[in-house]
Amino acid sequence: MKYVIIGNSAAGIGAVEGIRQLDTQGEITIIASEPHHTYSRPLISYLLKGAATEETMRYRAADFYEKNNCKTIFGVEVTKINEAEKSVMLENGETVPYDKLLVATGSSAFVPPFEGLDTVAEKFSFMCLDDSLALDNALDSSKSVLIVGAGLIGLKCAEGILGKSKSADAPSRAKKISVLDLSPRILSSILDDDSASLVQSHLENAGVQFHLAKNITRFEKNAAILENGERLDFDILVLAVGVRPNTALLNGIAEIERGIVINEKSETTAPNIYAAGDCTQTTDISDGQEKIMALLPNAYIQGECAGINMAGGEKSFTNAIPMNAIGFCGLSIITAGNYTGEDYKEAEKNSQYKRLFYSDNKLNGYIMVGNVEKAGIYTSLIREQTPLDSIDFALVCEKPGLMAFTKTAREKMLGGERK
C-alpha cells in the first residue's frame, strides 16, 4: 500500500500515527513545501519570545520519520493531483503515485488587497517558522511594530515581541507595539465584551497599544492611513487579519465549500482522497454548523482518523467543537463551544472571569479567564452533549469536578473497566 500525505504538521503527523497503528509495512511518503522537520505551528510566538527553541518546538522527536518508516520530500510544492492516474505532481516535475492520499495542506495568511501595501518595506505574516525567524531578525528596539488583527495570531505575535523586553536585563525588542482591528473588541471570535476588556487591559499594562474599531484605508510606506483620517506610523507591519484554507489542489476534484468537504471518516468526495486539519470544514456539534475550525487538537484527531481509515480501519471523528487554550503574559484563557442560550456568570474579580452558556438541557459553551483549572470537564459536557439534568449542574457551574456526576457515572470514570 502506498500512502501519500501532503502536509507535515499536526494533521499529517496524526495520519502517520493513525496508519502505523494498523499498517507497519505500507510505504508512507510525506510531502511538504516547508523544508523543516515537523514543528508545532502555535509555538512560533514562543520562539519569538524566547520560550522555545527550534529544537524544543519540534512536534515529534528527531527520529520520528525513521521510526515510522516514512519517506520525506520536504521543501517541494505539490502542483497537481492527478486523480485518474492516482498520483501527485511536484514542482520539480517528479510524480509520486499513491493508493491513498491525504491532503493536509493547512491554511495560509489572508492578506486583504490594501491600497499601497506594496510601498511597505518591512511587512510580515505570522503563520510559520520562517515568518517568525524573519520577524525576529527584523525586530529592533528603535522600531515600532503595527500588527493588523487582534485575533489569536495577532495577539500571540504581540506577546512574542513583548516577551524578552519585559525582563529588565534584556534589551527591548521594539520601540512600540500597536494592534489594530476592525472589531471593537479583541479576540472577538472567542471572548465576550467583559472578558475581552479584561484581557485587553492586561495586555495594555504589559505595553501593547490598541486601536480598535478602526479601518485602514491605505498604506503609505511607513504609515497606515485610517478611515477617520488618523495616521499610524510604524517601521514593521505584521498582517494577521485572518487565514484561508489551502484547498486549491482539490479544485475540480473534490467538493469544496468554505473548506474541503469531508465526512466523519475524513474522506473527501473523491475516491481514495482524504483531507484533514485546517484545510477542511467540519461540523461543530455545539451548534450543528459547518465551519472551519483551524485548531491543532482537531487537526491531529482528524488526521489520525484519516490515517486509520486509509489503512483499512474504521474510525470516526464526530464531535469537533471550537475550543481554545491561550495565554498572554501570565493570564490564561480557555474557551469552547458557542455562546448562545442562558448564561451563568461569575463577575470579574482579581483578573478572573467565568461564563457558561446553556440551553435545551445542554452546555453550549464557556469562557474562563484567570483560573482555568478543570476546564476540560466543561469541554467534555459540550462534546458529549451530556444532559444537564443528569448531573448537578448548579454545582458544576460553580466548581467543575466529578462530584457533579452520579455515583454510577463516577464509578465508571474512576473504577475503570472491570475484568
Add this chain to the structure above:
Amino acid sequence: MFPWAQGVKITSNWGENMKRVYVNEKWCLGCRLCEYYCAFADTGEKDMARALKDIKINPRIKIEEKDGISFAVNCRHCREPLCVKGCITGGLSVIDGVVSIDKEKCVSCYTCVLCCPFGAVSPSESGAVQKCELCVNEGAHPACVKGCPNAAIVYEDRTEAKM
C-alpha cells in the same frame, strides 16, 4: 464512553503497563493522605513532615469532597488520551502505557487542561503542567496508593484479557 473512541480497538502505545490507580469511593475517608504522599513523592527528602512543612501542596492526585462524600481523582491514563492528541508541542506522549510529560517541551499553554474530561492535568509553578505519571520514576508502586490507609485507591490491572 467517548464517541471518538469507537471503532477499531487500538492496543498499540498502551504497552506493557496496564496497571492503573482505581478508586473505591465508599472506602475514602477524605483524609487527604494520598495528596500528601503525592506531593512528597519526588521531593527527594526522607521525612514527609519536614519536606512539606509550611508548603501549600499542589498534588497530582486531588480529593473532591462534599456532604460526606469524598474520592480521589488523578490521571486515568486513557486509551485515547485527548490531552496527548491535543498537545500542541508533542510534550505529552504515551510511554509504556503511561501518559507522560516532557517538561522541557511543555510551554504551559493548557490545551491539555482544556481537553482532559477528568480535570486531571493541572497548571503548576514549574513552568510545565503536572499530572499523575504513576510514580514511574520512583519505583513500581504509586506513592498515593502506598499511603492510603483504607484501600480507597488501589493499583491494579482491571483491563480485559490482553489482546
